[in-house]
Amino acid sequence: MQTSRAPGVAFIFKKALISALVALVLFSLMIGVRTEAGSDGQLTYWTRFGDLAMMVATVFGGSIIVELLRQWWGPVGTVRVVPAQVTSALSLAGRLVAPVLLIFTFLVPVIFYNERYILDLGILVLTYVMLGWGLNVVVGLAGLLDLGYVAFYAVGAYSYALLATNFGLSFWICLPLAGILAAFWGVLLGFPVLRLRGDYLAIVTLAFGEIIRLVLLNWQSVTGGPNGVSGIPRPTMFGIPLSPGDDGLAAKLGIEFSPTHRIVFLFYLILALALLTNWVTIRLRRLPIGRAWEALREDEVACRALGINTTTTKLTAFATGAMFGGLAGAFFATRQGFISPESFTFHESALVLAIVVLGGMGSQLGVALAALAMIGGFELFRGLDQYRMLVFGMAMVLLMIWRPRGLIGHRAPTVFLERNQAISSDLVKEGHG
Amino acid sequence: MSADQILSVDHLSMRFGGIVAVNDLSFGAERRKITALIGPNGAGKTTVFNCITGFYKPTSGSMRLAHDDGHTIQLERLNDFRISKQAKVARTFQNIRLFPGMTALENLMVAQHNALMRASGLTLLGLIGAPSWRVAEKAAIDLARTWLERIGLLDRADDAAGNLPYGDQRRLEIARAMCTEPALLCLDEPAAGLNARESAALSELLLSIRANQGTSILLIEHDMSVVMEISDHVVVMDYGVKIAEGTPQHVRDDPRVIAAYLGADEEEAIAVMESGT
Numbered sequence: 001m002q003t004s005r006a007p008g009v010a011f012i013f014k015k016a017l018i019s020a021l022v023a024l025v026l027f028s029l030m031i032g033v034r035t036e037a038g039s040d041g042q043l044t045y046w047t048r049f050g051d052l053a054m055m056v057a058t059v060f061g062g063s064i065i066v067e068l069l070r071q072w073w074g075p076v077g078t079v080r081v082v083p084a085q086v087t088s089a090l091s092l093a094g095r096l097v098a099p100v101l102l103i104f105t106f107l108v109p110v111i112f113y114n115e116r117y118i119l120d121l122g123i124l125v126l127t128y129v130m131l132g133w134g135l136n137v138v139v140g141l142a143g144l145l146d147l148g149y150v151a152f153y154a155v156g157a158y159s160y161a162l163l164a165t166n167f168g169l170s171f172w173i174c175l176p177l178a179g180i181l182a183a184f185w186g187v188l189l190g191f192p193v194l195r196l197r198g199d200y201l202a203i204v205t206l207a208f209g210e211i212i213r214l215v216l217l218n219w220q221s222v223t224g225g226p227n228g229v230s231g232i233p234r235p236t237m238f239g240i241p242l243s244p245g246d247d248g249l250a251a252k253l254g255i256e257f258s259p260t261h262r263i264v265f266l267f268y269l270i271l272a273l274a275l276l277t278n279w280v281t282i283r284l285r286r287l288p289i290g291r292a293w294e295a296l297r298e299d300e301v302a303c304r305a306l307g308i309n310t311t312t313t314k315l316t317a318f319a320t321g322a323m324f325g326g327l328a329g330a331f332f333a334t335r336q337g338f339i340s341p342e343s344f345t346f347h348e349s350a351l352v353l354a355i356v357v358l359g360g361m362g363s364q365l366g367v368a369l370a371a372l373a374m375i376g377g378f379e380l381f382r383g384l385d386q387y388r389m390l391v392f393g394m395a396m397v398l399l400m401i402w403r404p405r406g407l408i409g410h411r412a413p414t415v416f417l418e419r420n421q422a423i424s425s426d427l428v429k430e431g432h433g
Numbered sequence: 434m435s436a437d438q439i440l441s442v443d444h445l446s447m448r449f450g451g452i453v454a455v456n457d458l459s460f461g462a463e464r465r466k467i468t469a470l471i472g473p474n475g476a477g478k479t480t481v482f483n484c485i486t487g488f489y490k491p492t493s494g495s496m497r498l499a500h501d502d503g504h505t506i507q508l509e510r511l512n513d514f515r516i517s518k519q520a521k522v523a524r525t526f527q528n529i530r531l532f533p534g535m536t537a538l539e540n541l542m543v544a545q546h547n548a549l550m551r552a553s554g555l556t557l558l559g560l561i562g563a564p565s566w567r568v569a570e571k572a573a574i575d576l577a578r579t580w581l582e583r584i585g586l587l588d589r590a591d592d593a594a595g596n597l598p599y600g601d602q603r604r605l606e607i608a609r610a611m612c613t614e615p616a617l618l619c620l621d622e623p624a625a626g627l628n629a630r631e632s633a634a635l636s637e638l639l640l641s642i643r644a645n646q647g648t649s650i651l652l653i654e655h656d657m658s659v660v661m662e663i664s665d666h667v668v669v670m671d672y673g674v675k676i677a678e679g680t681p682q683h684v685r686d687d688p689r690v691i692a693a694y695l696g697a698d699e700e701e702a703i704a705v706m707e708s709g710t
Binding site for chain 1: 487488530578
């Protein structure tokens with residue numbers, strides 16, 4: 001072992017030395033010399049060679065550690081022999097993850113009944129799970145890169161907010177309306193972008209998201225502009241309000257009123273909506289339309305040769321994804337009670353897309369895990385203050401090195417004769433647009 | 434010209450800018466027969482295919498498809514997916530275009546998209562799991578199973594198409610095209626890259642398709658053993674024009690064809706032509 005490592009030592013040192021040299025050149029001016037405007041406007045500067053030395057030493061040490069890790073891991077594409085017991089245990093664990101997670105989610109309001117913070121976080125995570133599953137239809141299944149998904153979230157939220165505040169319609173009537181309106185906007189976006197592919201599609205969808213936000217911001221007479229819409233009615237349990245009054249749910253059931261009831265109700269509401277999204281998506285995958293989406297991602301030319309109308313196939317993918325975004329938006333509006341264009345920035349689109357990519361495009365379980373990791377993990381790092389983003393970014397980079405096709409990269413077939421075996425991510429295409 | 438032609442191409446021309454890929458080409462494909470389109474590289478064979486299957490819009494000319502029940506369709510008036518959906522013309526590609534990340538079975542299910550969309554009530558019946566949909570889905574799986582059996586891939590039905598050996602992928606692509614239940618099957622170099630044994634299996638498959646399904650076949654092929662063995666009619670192209678047509682025997686002995694293939698110089702070719710005609 002020692003002899004085989006010996007030539008490596010010189011190599012590692014050489015590499016670390018080069019890295020340190022590059023760091024020295026880069027940081028000598030950036031960190032080594034500090035310049036500032038003096039009291040009379042003249043240039044004052046002083047040196048910080050101590051900090052510079054520390055930085056270069058860190059790079060030197062870091063590059064040795066990285067190289068050692070690489071050697072330990074082996075060259076790219078190394079197949080590690082895993083004992084059979086470990087593989088079977090892992091596959092058993094893999095099968096159990098989804099049901100265990102689902103049961104745990106159902107029990108969250110029971111376990112954490114008195115911890116408002118956890119319940120709120122759970123609602124937030126589930127909202128993003130639903131958004132992730134919705135976007136997964138467009139990006140993961142149909143392979144159409146959509147950077148403006150937040151537009152449909154906004155359409156759903158404003159649909160409910162405006163219909164409820166102006167016409168007094170109840171949440172349960174507005175919810176399907178919000179979905180339908182968002183789907184309509186999905187088709188509207190779909191039409192002009194049908195001919196676009198790849199980067200061009202991404203740019204146009206990005207612009208679409210911004211257009212919707214800017215319209216909401218500037219159409220003061222309808223949307224209230226930057227002031228948003230406030231006083232959005234809270235959801236009722238099919239007409240029974242969750243309020244302390246005599247006609248409230250608590251009074252009807254004869255139990256003491258608690259504000260937590262509403263939170264628990266919201267939790268189960270978004271859980272039901274998310275599970276509906278999941279159920280519909282799983283069903284659609286096994287129907288011809290879902291197979292056509294995946295075929296479109298694999299090879300659009302072959303689809304056309306098989307008589308598949310690629311135009312309507314793409315439009316249905318956009319509409320279905322948008323509809324789920326709209327439903328999630330309506331839920332968001334009723335939960336917050338107040339919405340403004342600030343909630344629907346590009347940041348949200350990027351976050352949802354990151355969840356889909358991180359989870360493994362097309363995988364329902366992967367998206368759920370990624371939403372949990374992204375939203376929950378972000379909260380977990382709250383104690384790190386300003387370094388939170390740094391840690392978070394590093395975690396994402398590492399994950400993408402370790403699993404470039406997402407947490408769950410393989411694809412499950414939609415139909416099988418004998419064996420239901422997963423398809424390796426190497427074969428599955430990412431889509432062209 | 435025979436009366437019972439499924440496809441008749443008349444004065445077809447295709448220009449790309451200044452380049453004339455196909456120049457005033459006329460030929461026909463007979464019903465329930467195998468017609469081969471051959472010619473040296475760059476003769477314009479694939480361009481003709483792309484015109485027939487709607488991937489290109491021809492500069493001029495007409496292509497008429499006559500179905501068994503007598504109704505005719507002008508192919509140049511339909512575009513891309515409608516050629517397969519309405520005119521029932523299916524095709525395969527020179528460089529295989531399967532859906533590599535989907536299983537062999539799924540590939541054959543995607544091919545039955547239009548029939549299944551109708552059966553699933555444009556998804557609504559399928560979403561609620563209506564009995565009529567279940568029956569249709571089972572029938573589709575059975576059709577796919579039949580084709581997998583015929584191409585000898587039943588035991589690899591659940592493997593990703595991208596994982597199959599090259600020869601199997603070629604046969605799977607033909608089976609996928611057949612699952613659209615076409616009237617005319619267009620094959621672009623189906624024997625390319627196959628070994629002798631696989632070529633023989635391919636010939637057998639194509640002959641059985643013609644015999645059992647009654648599908649008319651139009652194929653581009655470089656492998657002369659396949660062409661000579663299975664074709665009923667051969668059309669030879671060079672530089673975008675038809676230079677010969679007839680039975681395999683007749684074409685094989687045609688001096689112009691020999692000249693085109695062997696690349697004889699011009700004078701020699703003219704001499705051969707004059708002596709031949």
